[in-house]
Amino acid sequence: MNALIDILGSTLIGGILLLIILQMNLFMTNASFSSDNELQMQQNAKTLAEIINYDLRKIGYKYDVTAILIAEKEKIKFIGDLQRPGETGHGVVDTVEYYVKDSSFAMGTSNPRDIVLVRVLNNIDTIAGPSLGLVKLNFSYLDSLSTPTIDLPKIKFIKAELWVEPIEPVTNFITGNKDSIFTYWEFTIHPRNI
């Protein structure tokens, strides 16, 4: 009788331990997934910021008249030489345009809200990469007194705001729902040549 109780007891305890281990494994998998996703989101945000930052700083370089052609919330078009002296292509000004395409163009992601940032170089060379989790992009334009303006020749500062979410929404441990964290990246650029 005692042996039977021992076996039942140990089975119960073993089962509980097994459940705990399974739950821990599930938690670990989720935590890793969440952490990886968050890391990827942060890297995507940085990549987007780097690309925009690099190009916007060239606005008006080697171009003497009004270099910003379009200044809208989700679209900017400008002229400037993207190459420095000594680099191939220096001396020929480039036209660069940024705009966004809606979520239907974001392929291979399960986030229903992500959009695609498109970069058009010299009106022909269109680069539209993966969405990188971008869900919202907002450009705003400031004059020399940091007052918002849409008067193209008066624009001296460009403020870019990015909202980036993970490409795959993560299941919330507590609610069980798929919800999404996001990162917000803001930077204001003063292109030196305008």
Added chain:
Amino acid sequence: MGKSSLIIVLGMAAIVSVLILRLNANSKENLSTTINMFDQTQARLIANSGVEIYLEKLYADPSSINTTSSSQSLFYGSYVVKLEGTLPNVRVTSTANFQGVQHISVADAFLEPISFPDVPAGMYINTEAVATAKEVGDMEVSGVNHDIDGVKKGDGKPAVFGIGVDNNADQMEILNNLQKPENIEGVIDTSTGETGFPSVGITNIGIDWGKIYQYLANAADQTFISNIPNGTDLGNLSNPKITLVNAEANSDKSIMINNGTGAGILVVNGNIKFTGNFDFKGIILCYKNTDLKYESAGTNQVLGGIIVAGKSVTFKLTGTMNVKYSLDVIESVKANLKANGFTILSWYE
């Protein structure tokens, strides 16, 4: 049972450790992503600072054109600057390194000369009202062209008015009070350029002298807010100086200049009194945004031109104020003045 518990605990600890290590690795990677952005920004700022620093160095020492600096430390990073070109044009290439991140900034710049409007008369008075016009007539002002030694040059042409004013009322006020008309010589017929006396003409050239004053004040080689000490180097024609005398900054709101020689541009803000034995070649700009008092005692000579600008101008003369217009002196001063500084034409960053 004890062994089993130990195995289970160790197993769970191993699983937890793997999880923690994984999360820690991601956390570090996340941090490095942010830090890398900071590194890039810092490298860019160091490169840009290198451009600014070496433009200032080039301004101070133009012979450093077409040289490359040694590695300079800044903000825990380093930069190397290359200066290329032929002045007044220069290309500055600054290569910065910060924590292994490199950034190159390239700026094209132009060395701007000091600009100064043409002097429209031997003495040009820009004001709403000339007070004590009688005193003006006690000066000896010549709008006839002189050489750099103060000798009339040929037929004295191109000449300007001896005294230039802004409006007909001031012109008549001075002409009606002249004691010695022969002391004010210069152009008397603008259509022919004929010279003679008395030469008092209207020469309103629509210049904001306040702005000119501020521009020159910013470019001044030396500044005085009290009387200029004897022996002060006020420049010479081969090395003229911009001297700012900011009389408004002292408690008397007035300054005395005496016993000295100099060349260049003398910029005075406030009331001024020349007290004798003062010999200056170049342009004197006396400016005050309110009523200006201009006094002269003893013997003073100016070769070049004088501009007096104030809301109203009061003259008081007890000696000899001898002003001779000289295009050669003005051109020489303009040609030999230091440059105003570099203007950035384009900047790649």
